[in-house]
Amino acid sequence: MANKVKTISESLKKINEEANGFGLTRAKIVNANPEIIPNRETDSSVDHSEIVGRGNHVLEIVDLLLSATNQQLSVIPIVGMAGLGKTTVAKLVYNHELVKRHFDKIMWVCVSDDFNNKRIFREALESLTHHSSALENKNTILECLKKELQGKRYLLILDDVWNEEPMKWNTLWNCLLGINSNVGNNIILTTRSDNVAKITKTLPQHNLKKLSEDECWSIIKKKVSLNVRILLTPDLEAIGRDIAKKCGGVPLAAEVLGGTMSRKKEKSEWLAIQNNEIWNSLNGSNEMLPILKLSFDHLPSPSLKQCFAYCSIFTKDYKIYKEELIQLWMAEGFLQPSLGSCLVMEDIGNMCFDILLGNSLFQDEENDDYDNIIICKMHDLVHDLTLLVSKSKTLILNEDLVDGINLVQHLVFQSKGKSIPRIPSLKDGVWKLRTFILGNATLGNTIFNFECLRVLKLYGGSIKELPSSIGLLIHLRLLSISSTSIEALPKAITKLYNLQTLRINFCDNLKELPKDLKILINLRHIYFDGYRFSQIPKDLGQLTCLQTLQYFVVGQGTGFQIEELGCLNQLKGKLDILRLEHVKDKEASKNTKLVEKAKVYELGFYWSANREGNHNNDEEVLEGLQPHQYLKSLKIVGFGGEKFPSWMLTNDNLISIKLIGCKKCEVLPTLGLLPCLGDLEISDMDNVRSIGTKFYGNYNDGGYDKILFPCLKSLQLWLMRNLVEWTDVMEPTTMGMVFPCLKNLTIKYCEQLKSAPCHFPSLEKLEIWQTNSTTFEKISSKFTTLTSLEIGGISELASLPEQLLKNNSSLMSLKIWRCEDLVSLSPHGDVWGFYTSLRSLEIYHCKKLSCLPDGLHTLRSLEIFVVRNCPNLRSFPSLQSCISLSSLAINGCPNLISTPNLQDLHSLSSLTIRSCKRLMGLPDGLDYLTRLKYLSIGGFCEELDAFPSLSSIQHASLETLRLFGWAKLNSLPNDIQRFTTLTELLIQNFD
Template sequence: MKVSVIPFFILYIAAPFSCFLANQASSSKLRAPIMADALALVSRLLDQLDGKEEFTELTGLLRHIEPVLEDAEKRRVKEERVRVWLEKLKDVSCDIEDVLDELSTAIPKLEEETHGTKKAFVLMKVCFSRLTSCFCCSQLVNRVGQRRRIKCLRERLSVIFAESHGFRFRKYREIDQPERVGTGISTSYKLIEEPSLYGRDEDQKMLIRNLVSESSEEGVVRGPGVISIVGVGGIGKTTLAHFVYNDQKVKTHFDLRIWVCKSFSSHELRIAEEILQVIARKTKTSNLVELETLLESIRASLSGKKFLLVLDNVWDPRDADFSKGYLLWKLLRFGAAGSRILVTARTESMAKRMGATRMIHLNALSQESSWLTFRQIAFFRRDASECKQLEKIGKKIVKMCYGLPLAIKVIGGLLHFKSSRGEWESVLREMIWELGHANNISTFDLLLFSYHDLSPALRCCFSYCAIFPKDHVIERDNLIKMWMSQGFLGLSVDRNKEKEMLGQEYFMNLAMRSFFQDFERDYKGNIIKCKMHDLVHRLAQYVTRYECFITGVDCVEEPDVEGALHSTFVQAPGDYIGEPDIKGARHSTFVLAPGDAIPISTHNRKGLRTLFTLCSMNVPINPGTFVHLTCLRTLNLSRCWFKELPQEVGKFIHLRYLNLSSNDELEILPETLCDLLNLQTLLINDCMQIRKLPEGMGKLVNLRHLHLDYCFNLESLPRGIAKLTSLQTLDMLVVPCDDEEEAFKLGDLKNLNLEGYLHICRCGNLQNVTAAEKVELITRGNLVDLNLDFDWSEERRLEDKIILEALQPHPNLESLEIRKYRGTTISPDWMLRLTNLRRLILHSCPDCESLPPLGKLPSLESLEICLMNSMKKVGCEFLGIDSGGSENSSIISFPKLRELRFSSLFKWNAWVGSARSMKGDASIKIMPSLHTLEIDSCFCIKVLPYFLRKIPLQNLTINKCKILQKHCQKEKGKEWFKISHIPNIKISI
């Protein structure tokens, strides 16, 4: 079919159809707009418009505009006229993408009406017969309305193009793509290590000495002393506090350590609530809303314990009121003698207001320490000859950082990605040209310089993080999925590269540049969570100050420091939340507390593409408030305490990311949810009241990640999920009962190419071996983390031992959890074939009497054994040592085990080792890599194995084990000789 002979009103319909049909497997080709960087937005728009002749004029105009955008992005910081011009360009570009997205979304629904046929002429015939409303099923306007929209967009873009001539922009003929900083970077997050702390040795020693000293100079103060680290932003206060907080001597000295970031709230109620959450290790907000009630709960938790409380990032002038209140005064009296409170503050006066009697002032690093800090990042994985060639230039660059640690790390991260001497010289010239004129170069200036070095896609990914409040804990995988929903992962030269993998590379890149910090890692060392330094966060807010805003109680920003602009602002508790006048805002975050309401003006922001809610203290939100925001690509309604998602959610045809997790009241999801054909990520994990999912889930053909874990009341999954061939993540399967004929069966798993983590819930419902074998776990090499939960149901059609044997995983498995298993032994034939297994948890297995020979697992690094009420003895069979073996045979039991934890083994009374080991047999080595041992709530255990004497164990914790605690008393207990060599021992009742 030749396009030239088709009338226009068919042409503009047919072209998107043909594009869709050519890319049916991934209709995400038409993605959401990129707001943070005009160059990235226009570049991707051109990719989408390629080949669509009805948009020829739009394409031509965009191609003329594209070469000047790099210069425009740099000039917008200082030239208001350029910024306004860019905003107009972004607005019209977003509207163009909306039209494309709507056209693409309409096609699957038309296919459904034509009984699934994919022939273009049939689709066009259907549309031709409905000239006035051919897209009515997707809420699109009629044919004439579409033509008017396209004409209007063309006129707006023509005006913008004409205006560009007046700015005399510099043209860039070759636009660097993000691959210049992404390709070749390993996604192993082990490469990103916390840098060494240079130049702070004396400060660190002094701080540790003050924290662990039993003597007190406070005299008049009952309870703990308050110590403060004082210095300007970016000088390394939090970094020093982190190093000390995680120092092993500090860990051993205190019974309890609590870290609270205080920069986002000054209200005692909020601070007290966060302290209680950390103490109780809660993930959800407390139901307590009265300060005195919260303090009473904190007192009960801290009473008799020696604690360390770190109150990080105190700078708000209103914190004077905080100290005049009595929260800290109360905390000073709750703990045992020797407790401490550590405060990081920007000024000495603020530290005094917080009650600090000892202060450590941080100054700029020396030139030598600056160079060492820079070198460990910029020269990472370079050979010696290359480092020597770059050293002279590097030292000149370091001088321009004026000893500011954060600036040094960020510039070092920038140069890490510059491979040649010429590139380093170019950076030095640019720094002199752009920053050399300044009388006093600030950390913020250097951060902004580093930001402009990012590729367009990386600039978008970084600046999007402005939607998070300051000090917010960012989950890596969620952030990548949000990037994907906004279309930021679509600018790769390698079109076959998975977006998730590209997102990991982008995250890695930003982390290497120190735009992320405070990493939290999983058992493999991979980063799972992070934060942003407050100055880096301010940079993100600065570059998106007309596109992204945060509103809510206590969205406090520091007074204007270093010239940064902000979109957050202050509200008093319970006030109706207002918002800044940002007409072009596309991304919004609401931080809500009791008494707050969503601003009415939200109804006027129909162009919003991100809505992120953060609810404190069980604030109920009505999702119906947002039903008019139909342009949303990303919607987070986690922890919003609503019972029902409105039917109107089906109108959100652009939506790619929907987070409904941790809504304890949510009971039902409407069938209209299945109309979200562009949806890529759906999170409903930890929604305890949901029993069923919509039956039409099979229509979500673009769904890549479905998170259901901890929805324990879910009765089954709909059969249609088996049709979701794009699905990569399905983190929980529910084995249904007999009467669930239309439910998803384990055999349906064969249609899905799942990766990562899988939780199979209610394994005990399996009726026969065949049903268990149909899951075919042994063929799934991409599943590396498996949780087999047998539940507590009374009826068992099949013995758990037989079911476990049939659920044989692939040898690639790295992590395994077995819970609520009722067999007397846990020793399936396949367990010792898991040669890559690094982490094993055996939890709540009440009938299990003995452990398998786990010492034979060659890669096991972490082992936890918990709640086994029938187990009385751990013997040499656990070590994998055959007592009848040859005396000449060499054996290493648990060769790589680093962490071992026994918990709540109420009848366990004997832990014995190998007789050969006790005789001094050198051919036997037991747990040679063990670093940490914890024994908790094991009331009957009396004796430790002899082989502990020979292990270079670093940390031993014995908690709530009355008999063993007595036997392990220092110098007195009869078991003391087995553990006296361990440097860090914590024994508590």
């Protein structure tokens, strides 16, 4: 054996000498873990300082949007080749402060090459509501959109449009015109195609040009500067500038190469990029892909390259969820720690993600409320690169499979209710499928023959059953059946001993969870909707690798008790603990060891609302549930104790606190000293009668020595039925030290409240309901920064406080509900001249309101004016200077005897005058309303035996006409036949 080893050693030595003779050098040993540099701070918004060469485009488009108020709907195309930053410019406009103020609603839809109207409208609706929609009927979606956008001015961003068929565009256009009749709505559209711009634009298109060499270098330099270990010497700068020249003026190329160079410290490494042969092979239209490939080639480890190539399983413009992506990488075995490393696979996955993000191979990241990146996307060109480097190992299909794909390792099949695609016959193990993703197709047994499968993801309502043969997939690491119609999971699922991730959330038909889940000892992440199940699997404490467990339902038997959490030392992220009434005592709750779980940053503690028995141990149970000091969010619901635990006062990293339904609590905890608290909600606490100085902090003879609630931006008080007093801080000298950042204040259904603070120096939005006028006047007496005010059910309020009106000239929205003692809006009408920014004025159900101030005619920015169900209103003021008014609604005012002349309201597109039983006719000036698209009228004086003539109404623009009759009418107006452009006609109560 010794001679054999010696012979091999001499052979290797000889080979090495020959290699040196050819100029070959020893390869560096590649560490399994990629190099790490300090992480950059990122968020979903775009920082203006980070955008190079596009500032003028943004300003020009913003100016166009703000001035394009005469048309119902305008379109601005942004045109340019791939990688020039079209989406980035659109995002800058989307996030621009002036744009946010100008538009009531802003929507973003990524269109891509699937120009499907129904999908576009559904995603626009989801963008508005921030909730996913399962609606499939186009008309239903449009009705929901119409409701959301009624009377609102909106901006719709359509990103990455490819459709060049005018008919498809016209269909979309007409639907949008029917949804909203206001003027001033806009679409920004990004596209690579001049033809798309030509068929869509109503305003000048913006053509993005290539950047200069200096601008490309500026992008690269900013990327490189993120690595504090790189000293940018004159030599490096010269090399960098030459590389910038090679970027061809494309920002994406500079971003990606800059990310690569930021991980290269040595001059030789920069020279390797500068002198790479790839630059000699560039040719016109395809020049970007080789440049991106260069960045891929310089990724610091083979495993990182595998991670990037695996992203070819996603379709273009797909929203990639970071957590799921890392779990997919892990399932494929890409994230193995080095021998002796203290890192776990998820740590390596996070590092890989950060490197790819830092290299701009990932972009458009979105953050949660705690600044954790949760979503990213890939540029289309980067997606093309994943397909290139995956070397035909990935196949994405919408139809049947074809033969001869034995090399495919990752298969994605997207269907619409079809059966599973035809699978080629298996031949001696040549099929090596490792990832199978199936959407909306009926699942057969064939797939379970693929014994190498590591990832199986099923989704869609068409999938109703998981066969028991699932147990044959013994190498499976990730199983996802979320959003399916599966009713039961087979027992065989517990044979998947290698399973790391199990996703079974959003399965509304699922009756129960697998009982023997404890067998799956390698399980690291489990997702299910805990609030839907009365009991969770037994002995979860045996799953000691578990990191994700979003819900734990406390039971009473052995294996179901709260102590099961004590063994789960790796838990992280969100954890809600339900049915805490089943916890015996403090010792049991303390055994959860939450105080040791540093990576759990969001906690919810829930006691059942309908529980039986006493609440004697709630305080000690909650005391024992002390979390780690790194906790960011705390929610306590249904707590039955009288006081909160001491540990709440010292969790300095808390960002959000919600205290709900803690009905026996008499005193709120001291929260004013928490330095990071930004969001506070307190609701449904019947025993709290006073919010005193203890709420702010510990007051002593020297007063308060710290700023109180220094970061609080949102404060909500709801359903505090017995709250009488909310005291201010003790000393006037400390007023400037309380609530310095508070933007939103909501006080609802606190009927007994008699006093409250008034010093909120930064408040922008106030909602106050169901209290008395004295309290409202006290709270609002010193406001100067309000932009939105909504009041409802304020008793004994005869008019809005004069100081409130005079001191808040920046008010943009005023809404009044059910103030039954309100006689007039203001004691003096002259204050309305200050309201140069007021855009929306809405008044509902104010039965004593008898008049509106004459000064309303000065509101030149007013766009929406609504008065409904004010039975004592007799007259309406002139609106002659309300030149921006686009929607006027007067409804349910039976004593109104006159309406304003409308001849100066050239922007009016929506008019409603209904159920005003003393009106004898239509308002004057209807013939001047050339943009009127929506008209709803009727329910006038019952002595009239004929409907007022419609002859003065501009019929050319009108699209919706709704006529409401009354008892004496027996015929329709003769001139109704003139309205040939109508798309909707409604006629009611014409007997």
